Amino acid sequence: MSATATSDTGANRKEALKGLHSDVFSANMHPFWATTKDVEHDEVAQLMSPQKAVPWVWKYSDIGPLLERAAELITMADSDRRSLVLVNPGLAPRRASVTTMYTAYRFNGVDEIMPPHKHSASACRFGLLGGGNFTSVEGENVVFGPGDMILTPNDAWHNFGSIGNEGALNLSVLDFPLVETLHALEFHHHYTEMENGKEVEKKEQSARYPVDYSKLVYGQGGMMPRFVDHHRAGGFASPQVVYRWEAMETLLDAHKDHDGDPHDGIIIDYVNPRTGGPVFETINYYIQMLRPGEKTAPKRETANLLLAPFKGKGHSIVDGERFDWEEFDTLAVPGGCWVEHVNPSQTEPVILFGATDSPTQKKLHLYKSWGRNQAGDLLRLA
Incomplete structure (x- = not known):
């Protein structure tokens, strides 16, 4: 290769550049240079404008009827899943609600239990409707209702459905898009247990923990039994897999008159009881309370957020655009967006x-x- 480059001007240079770019693309490469901003190949500008998530609200008034129709048409004989994944219009057709996470809504009909499976993505399940939501995580059987959160960590066997002669609705948030981007996504559906010295395939996990084990071992806070194993599902996530709404509601009520944070209101994180840190290494979950009439000050962070109103209704201003929401909707706030939240109710x-x-x-x-x-002054928060 010659160390000397020659240049040309005018039409000849334009044609030469066109030919160069054509050859680069046909060789499965991308030119990382900028010529001038009025030409087709200002590659710096293109580098800074890839496919991006956009602020968006998915309405439960759309989600609910679609799930009801799916419940009539899709049976467990057809598929062991009946979920709707929320796809961000800025990322479509990729299954992602924001760049690194997606939310999925699942409805289970009466007494439907899917077979066990596991995957390298981490997930939670948050109860919305019905007291008979069911999940088994590594042999801990959990029946849960509205506001209860269940973890299904990376590589943890789990199955879910409903019991108690009623249908049940929940939503999940997974780091699936992040794990997929890292080419680390795995699924396993062949669940077995040892019986009489033989490996036997099972459609349901056998219970290996007492009822309400997570509450029994981790439910007090600040105290942890030393005589139990705290390293379930590889030990990289919270060993507590059930977080009951009752405890969260009590804590929210105790702080309803606290000053809170001007940019967040009242936020309570779910934490790993072993570390005090996030429940997963990749994503975390929290509850945010806006008191009656509360409006948060503008905040911008690099993190991507997914927010599901559980009680009440209001609106958010995301990069100057208003998004109205109500119970069971989902709001996507991509990283880098300015956001404010407003609770218009003066009583709730x-x-x-x-x-x-x-x-x-x-x-x-x-x-x-x-x-x-x-005053509108810019503050560095973290």
Whole structure:
């Protein structure tokens, strides 16, 4: 290769550049240079404008009827899943609600139990309707209702459905898009247990823990039994797989008159009781309460957020655009967006269930956040 480059001007150079770019693309490469901003190949500008998630609200008024129709048409004989994944219009057709996470809604008819499976993506399940939501995680059988959160960690065998002669609705938030991007996605459906010295395939997990084990071992907070194994499903996630709404509601009520944070209102994180950190290494979940009439100050963070109103209704201003929401909707707030939340009710609080990929960003030293005060001054928050 010659170390001397020659240049040309005018039409000859334009044609030469066109030919160069054509040859680069046909060789499965991409030119990383900028010529001038009025030409087709300003590659720096293109580098800074890839496919991106956009702020969006999915309405439960759309989700609910679609799930009802699916319940009539899709049986467990057809598929062991009946879920709707929320796809961000800015990322379609990729299955992602924001770049690193997706939310899926699942409805189970009366006494439907799917077979066990496991995957390398981490997930939660948050109860919305019905007291008979069912999940078994590594042999801990859990019946849960509205507001209860269940973890299904990376590589944990689990199955789910409904019991008690009623249908049940829940939503899940997974780091599936992140794991898929890292080419680390795995699924396993062949569940077996040892019986009489032989490996036997099973359609349901045998119970290996007492009822309400998570509450019994981890439910007090600040105290942890030393005589039990706290390393389930590889030991990389919270060993507590059930977080009951009753405990969260009590804590919210105890702090309803607290000053809170001007940019967040009242936020309570779900934590790993062993570490005090996030429940997963990649994503975490939280509850956010907006008191009656509360409006949060503008905040911007690099983390991607998914928010599901659990109680109440209101609106958010995301990068200057208003998004109205009500119970069981989902709001996507992509990283880098300015956001404010508003509870218009003067009598009732708003409760939001939230998910964030900040644990991943913090481990990579990429997380930052900013806010504005009442005067509009820019503040560095983290």
